[in-house]
Amino acid sequence: MVYSRYPSGIAWKHVILDVLPENIGRIIDGIPQDVAENLEEIRIREARPLIIHGRGKSYYLGPDGELCPSPEKAYYVNHSDIQSILQRVSNYSIYAVEEELRNGYITLKGGYRVGLAGKAVLEGGKIKTLKYISSFNIRICREIIGVADKVIRYIVSGGEVHHTLVLSPPQMGKTTLIRDIARQLSDGFPGFRGVKVGIVDERSEIAGCFQGVPQNNVGLQTDVLDACPKVEGIMMLIRSMSPAVIITDEIGKAEDVEAIEEALNAGIKIITTAHGSDIEEARRRPILSKILDKKIFQRIIVLGNSLGVGTVEKIYDGHTLNNLLDRPVR
Amino acid sequence: MAFIKILSSLMIVICCSFLGMQAANRYSLRVKELRLLRMAFAHLESEVINYANFLPEAVERAAVLLQGGVKEFFNDFSRRLQQRSGATAAEAWEKALRSWRSHLHITDEDAQILLSFGKVLGVSDRDSQQRYFQIIQSQLKSQEQKAEEACSKYRNMYRSLGVLGGLALAIILL
Numbered sequence: 001m002v003y004s005r006y007p008s009g010i011a012w013k014h015v016i017l018d019v020l021p022e023n024i025g026r027i028i029d030g031i032p033q034d035v036a037e038n039l040e041e042i043r044i045r046e047a048r049p050l051i052i053h054g055r056g057k058s059y060y061l062g063p064d065g066e067l068c069p070s071p072e073k074a075y076y077v078n079h080s081d082i083q084s085i086l087q088r089v090s091n092y093s094i095y096a097v098e099e100e101l102r103n104g105y106i107t108l109k110g111g112y113r114v115g116l117a118g119k120a121v122l123e124g125g126k127i128k129t130l131k132y133i134s135s136f137n138i139r140i141c142r143e144i145i146g147v148a149d150k151v152i153r154y155i156v157s158g159g160e161v162h163h164t165l166v167l168s169p170p171q172m173g174k175t176t177l178i179r180d181i182a183r184q185l186s187d188g189f190p191g192f193r194g195v196k197v198g199i200v201d202e203r204s205e206i207a208g209c210f211q212g213v214p215q216n217n218v219g220l221q222t223d224v225l226d227a228c229p230k231v232e233g234i235m236m237l238i239r240s241m242s243p244a245v246i247i248t249d250e251i252g253k254a255e256d257v258e259a260i261e262e263a264l265n266a267g268i269k270i271i272t273t274a275h276g277s278d279i280e281e282a283r284r285r286p287i288l289s290k291i292l293d294k295k296i297f298q299r300i301i302v303l304g305n306s307l308g309v310g311t312v313e314k315i316y317d318g319h320t321l322n323n324l325l326d327r328p329v330r
Numbered sequence: 331m332a333f334i335k336i337l338s339s340l341m342i343v344i345c346c347s348f349l350g351m352q353a354a355n356r357y358s359l360r361v362k363e364l365r366l367l368r369m370a371f372a373h374l375e376s377e378v379i380n381y382a383n384f385l386p387e388a389v390e391r392a393a394v395l396l397q398g399g400v401k402e403f404f405n406d407f408s409r410r411l412q413q414r415s416g417a418t419a420a421e422a423w424e425k426a427l428r429s430w431r432s433h434l435h436i437t438d439e440d441a442q443i444l445l446s447f448g449k450v451l452g453v454s455d456r457d458s459q460q461r462y463f464q465i466i467q468s469q470l471k472s473q474e475q476k477a478e479e480a481c482s483k484y485r486n487m488y489r490s491l492g493v494l495g496g497l498a499l500a501i502i503l504l
């Protein structure tokens with residue numbers, strides 16, 4: 001692991017300050033400790049005030065990192081700030097991040113992600129690259145070791161891993177949950193010897209790979225195909241790494257179904273996620289309803305925020321559609 | 331008395347010849363440095379275009395095969411990038427060039443070419459980076475030709491000028 005001179009709650013500073021020009025770095029370094037510990041996003045937009053988000057609140061930042069209630073006293077980002085950040089997040093190598101620009105984000109060391117927006121350059125109707133980049137969204141994702149504790153015994157029973165689908169609206173903790181599921185299945189826990197896990201990490205969010213090496217703890221026997229399209233990735237893992245379980249995020253395209261069936265035929269367990277507030281809502285989407293009708297998934301976990309972000313609202317048995325939970329847990 | 335006279339005229343001739351030699355050497359050193367620079371850019375081009383290596387490491391690797399002031403310049407640039415001390419790569423390039431300029435024997439025109447290349451290095455996609463690399467190499471090539479011409483024209487001239495000037499001075503003074 002990377003040595004950090006910062007305590008764990010603000011370990012992000014180590015990486016993030018490195019990609020910011022000195023003036024903005026000083027502002028971010030100056031934000032009060034308690035806000036820094038729960039920081040989720042830094043928003044940097046050209047000619048607009050510097051904004052941070054955390055714990056559902058947003059603040060404008062003043063020139064010394066002080067929290068401003070209104071934009072008047074905030075620091076306004078200028079063009080050279082933006083240019084400098086672009087150069088730094090790309091490690092002074094725009095030519096080496098063409099793929100990332102097409103996808104709209106760059107992953108930093110530590111698995112932190114920087115989203116980018118600007119003018120799209122099209123080629124044959126597809127995005128070729130971005131130019132005139134004017135906005136950055138630095139996301140400070142945190143792995144939460146142990147979030148899967150409350151669901152893992154529903155996913156594993158009698159030494160068998162169940163095909164599992166995690167459903168929730170965006171930002172409710174799906175990715176965070178399957179990351180910890182990967183770790184637990186890979187490392188094992190009392191009553192379960194770990195198994196080989198393969199992750200197809202299309203958006204580099206699960207493992208947060210930096211130059212191919214996972215920055216999040218996804219387990220000792222986990223192989224990650226980073227930045228790889230789901231369908232190709234699943235096929236490749238089946239052929240090359242013989243995993244017992246394949247974990248991937250956000251399915252929903254028609255071809256995803258075929259890849260999943262391919263994995264089932266190879267005797268591999270699938271753990272994945274989809275958007276949807278509950279089974280009923282998911283059924284209204286053609287692809288998801290097709291998957292649900294096939295009764296592939298033995299467990300369907302629904303996340304929500306009735307007790308705060310990451311609340312496990314329901315865990316369905318995929319065949320009977322009975323809810324196995326008495327009440328939501330967090 | 332005559333002995334001292336002979337000795338000091340000898341000294342004058344030696345000093346002047348040495349100065350002439352130095353002036354002449356500048357020309358051949360410039361040719362050598364331009365050639366090294368062109369080699370460095372060819373190497374860097376392959377690191378950037380073929381391997382898509384990140385610039386700080388690419389520059390460090392390109393510096394390995396270099397020597398003298400050109401090597402120091404490249405190493406300094408790489409160090410500045412790795413320490414993220416410049417706001418942009420262009421700034422780091424300019425600072426590195428300025429601090430090693432006096433150790434190099436290139437002309438202002440050569441330096442100007444290098445400076446403008448620094449402004450585009452790393453900041454665009456692979457295709458256009460490749461074009462810039464081709465441009466800088468052909469620019470350096472033509473500078474090299476000019477430098478060679480100047481070298482063959484002036485090297486002998488400065489050498490003889492040194493010796494002859496020294497003799498003339500000795501004769502006038504004594």
Ligand SMILES: Nc1ncnc2c1ncn2[C@@H]1O[C@H](COP(=O)(O)OP(=O)(O)O)[C@@H](O)[C@H]1O
Pocket residue numbers: 040141142144147168169170171172173174175176177309310311
């Ligand atoms: N159990 C939890 N407790 C606290 N915060 C959580 C929990 N699960 C997720 N989060 C936070 O919620 C945010 C969104 O989580 P994420 O896993 O990205 O959601 P999704 O994948 O559903 O969009 C992240 O900032 C994450 O740190």
Ligand SMILES: [Mg+2]
Pocket residue numbers: 174175176205249
């Ligand atoms: Mg997610």
